[in-house]
Amino acid sequence: MTFLFHDTVPVATGTVSVAFTDRRLDLGDNADPAVRGAALAEIAAETGATPYLMHQVHGTAVHVPDGADGAFPDADALVTGAAGLALLARAADCVPVLLVADSGEVGAVHAGREGVRRGVVPAALRRLDELGATGLRAWVGPHICGACYEVPEEMRAEVAAEVPATAATTSWGTPALDLGAGVRAQLEAAGVAVAEVGGCTREDEALHSHRRDGAAAGRLAGVVWRTP
Numbered sequence: 767m768t769f770l771f772h773d774t775v776p777v778a779t780g781t782v783s784v785a786f787t788d789r790r791l792d793l794g795d796n797a798d799p800a801v802r803g804a805a806l807a808e809i810a811a812e813t814g815a816t817p818y819l820m821h822q823v824h825g826t827a828v829h830v831p832d833g834a835d836g837a838f839p840d841a842d843a844l845v846t847g848a849a850g851l852a853l854l855a856r857a858a859d860c861v862p863v864l865l866v867a868d869s870g871e872v873g874a875v876h877a878g879r880e881g882v883r884r885g886v887v888p889a890a891l892r893r894l895d896e897l898g899a900t901g902l903r904a905w906v907g908p909h910i911c912g913a914c915y916e917v918p919e920e921m922r923a924e925v926a927a928e929v930p931a932t933a934a935t936t937s938w939g940t941p942a943l944d945l946g947a948g949v950r951a952q953l954e955a956a957g958v959a960v961a962e963v964g965g966c967t968r969e970d971e972a973l974h975s976h977r978r979d980g981a982a983a984g985r986l987a988g989v990v991w992r993t994p
């Protein structure tokens with residue numbers, strides 16, 4: 767069983783699958799190359815598609831791969847109309863978001879604190895719109911919840927000034943950010959239907975969490991691919 771969650775969606779040009787991995791796989795840049803290689807091989811076998819990774823930099827750049835060119839672009843969102851590519855957004859507390867258009871385009875977005883504040887999800891939606899995508903839906907993957915993601919007061923204010931829905935309080939009463947609520951607000955503002963996969967990475971030991979495990983944390987992934 768490769769995936770924690772897996773669903774399929776009929777689209778105009780075939781079938782799109784959306785999936786999320788858990789701690790059984792480590793897709794992190796710091797993972798042992800053999801471990802990450804095995805994880806990618808498992809995803810390739812399960813999807814029948816070529817895994818496509820980005821070098822995530824907490825920005826708003828959207829990359830459009832048009833083939834399995836082996837690139838590892840600096841970007842936090844991937845969108846494509848091509849079949850046969852399994853787009854990965856990797857995270858350990860940040861929000862992995864998968865996008866599916868009824869017209870067949872797909873996207874994978876890594877939305878952390880900076881990505882939410884700077885609007886990487888709206889940027890991906892704009893790029894999909896430019897590609898002619900219609901009828902967008904989103905799957906929001908496991909991430910750290912608003913009751914766990916403690917931040918300094920000034921940081922909460924800075925992010926909430928851009929995305930008010932992110933303002934939150936931890937279960938122990940200190941300033942926090944709810945990145946999932948922020949992403950949901952951004953998607954809903956654009957008229958995109960949202961499905962929540964659920965799960966707090968910090969609380970659920972089956973998920974990778976940077977807040978819980980520190981620099982040694984692995985990475986889970988949201989994976990989206992189209993089959994003609």
Ligand SMILES: [Zn+2]
Nearest residue numbers: 911914966969
């Ligand atoms: Zn939590």
